[in-house]
Amino acid sequence: MNILVIGAGGVGASMASIAESRSFFQSFNLADVSIESAQRAIAVLDDPGRFRAVQLDARSEDNIVALIREVNADIVVNACDPRLNEPIFRACFTAGVHYVDMAMNLSHPHPTDPYNQVGDILGKEQLAAHDAWVDKGLLALVGMGVEPGLSDVFARYASDHLFDEIDEIGVRDGANLAIEGYDFAPTFSIWTTIEECLNPPLVWEKERGIFTTNCFSEPEVFHFPEGIGPIECVNVEHEEVLLMPREIECNRVTFKYGLGTDFINWLKTFAYLGLDSAEKISVGDVRVAPRDVLAAVLPNPAKLGHLMTGKTCAGTWVKGTKDGQPREVYLYHVVDNQQTMSEWGCQAVLWQTAICPVVALELIARGTWKHSGVRGPEAFDAVPYLELLAEYGAPHGMVEMGEGRWPSPTRTNDPGWSRPVRKPTTV
Numbered sequence: 001m002n003i004l005v006i007g008a009g010g011v012g013a014s015m016a017s018i019a020e021s022r023s024f025f026q027s028f029n030l031a032d033v034s035i036e037s038a039q040r041a042i043a044v045l046d047d048p049g050r051f052r053a054v055q056l057d058a059r060s061e062d063n064i065v066a067l068i069r070e071v072n073a074d075i076v077v078n079a080c081d082p083r084l085n086e087p088i089f090r091a092c093f094t095a096g097v098h099y100v101d102m103a104m105n106l107s108h109p110h111p112t113d114p115y116n117q118v119g120d121i122l123g124k125e126q127l128a129a130h131d132a133w134v135d136k137g138l139l140a141l142v143g144m145g146v147e148p149g150l151s152d153v154f155a156r157y158a159s160d161h162l163f164d165e166i167d168e169i170g171v172r173d174g175a176n177l178a179i180e181g182y183d184f185a186p187t188f189s190i191w192t193t194i195e196e197c198l199n200p201p202l203v204w205e206k207e208r209g210i211f212t213t214n215c216f217s218e219p220e221v222f223h224f225p226e227g228i229g230p231i232e233c234v235n236v237e238h239e240e241v242l243l244m245p246r247e248i249e250c251n252r253v254t255f256k257y258g259l260g261t262d263f264i265n266w267l268k269t270f271a272y273l274g275l276d277s278a279e280k281i282s283v284g285d286v287r288v289a290p291r292d293v294l295a296a297v298l299p300n301p302a303k304l305g306h307l308m309t310g311k312t313c314a315g316t317w318v319k320g321t322k323d324g325q326p327r328e329v330y331l332y333h334v335v336d337n338q339q340t341m342s343e344w345g346c347q348a349v350l351w352q353t354a355i356c357p358v359v360a361l362e363l364i365a366r367g368t369w370k371h372s373g374v375r376g377p378e379a380f381d382a383v384p385y386l387e388l389l390a391e392y393g394a395p396h397g398m399v400e401m402g403e404g405r406w407p408s409p410t411r412t413n414d415p416g417w418s419r420p421v422r423k424p425t426t427v
Contacts, residue, residue: 217416
């Protein structure tokens, strides 16, 4: 297999480091608009022989197609932020190669009533292209990071092996990470964090379908394992809510982050000031998007690992019945920043995101994961994935929940925040 990874940031660089010790690929091409970034990522590898740095402006579909053909890629991994999904996704279809991303196409909330009406959902154009990809015999594996990604694998495993009937699936993400010397410093892309957290959250119910709620709605205290402890989690917009019901029979799907009050207040402030906007405005003689400015002035998450302490947990809480009895479990994956920094030179959140598509690539290369069309990770057998993840040295865990066991989540009554709907800026 010849791999092309587009994006040499923290996740793309970590993918190269993780893949280095595996033998399932012939070549690994790491592309970025800054070839120096790709070169730096490859230069630190112990055995860079199968790796190549290339320059690519991924805004151009034609450029991507040309590079796919130049490196004879069999599969392309989109390690860019979702703004570049469309040209990369289309280029893979045009070039006739498989595609993997870790976040689906951006949504467009309802313009006037976003907390009561659904706009254009995440990945709308990608999911609509399913039949065309099937007809061409190509796979577009969308949402194959840790969340979405591993969280979907957990849901599929629970459905196949742990439950007879599932009532609710809830992805729950929490961490006790701290960054020395910073009052506010995101551990992942602030651009993506704002997009997820300040768009109207999505909830899926069997009787209602997809609907939206207030930002930071339905708060609950969730007890995370391995020393992280109880954290208040709130609804945000995320792909699992859309993907899981396509393959798994259940009654409700949610996604909640453990953001914390301080982080939420920072996000609210950005929204009130208009700093969350991705729409370009005129500033002197230039046009810039406020969110891009915010991302530029905040520290790069990929360069904060040496200042970080603590653990991050990604997991899927599932509630239903087994053999006629109620059952509740939390399948999870915990990563310690000290370990990832010492062993891989990468901070925990980026490393956890990066290992997930690498495991999927190996399963695809082996022929273990086979499909065509636009599909999420829950469309595939979870067992070989979890076994291979453990072989990589990153096993998952599970706790049984309920009375006398691991604590179930406890809901509070905060209705959330209906942020003001700002009219489009005209200049």
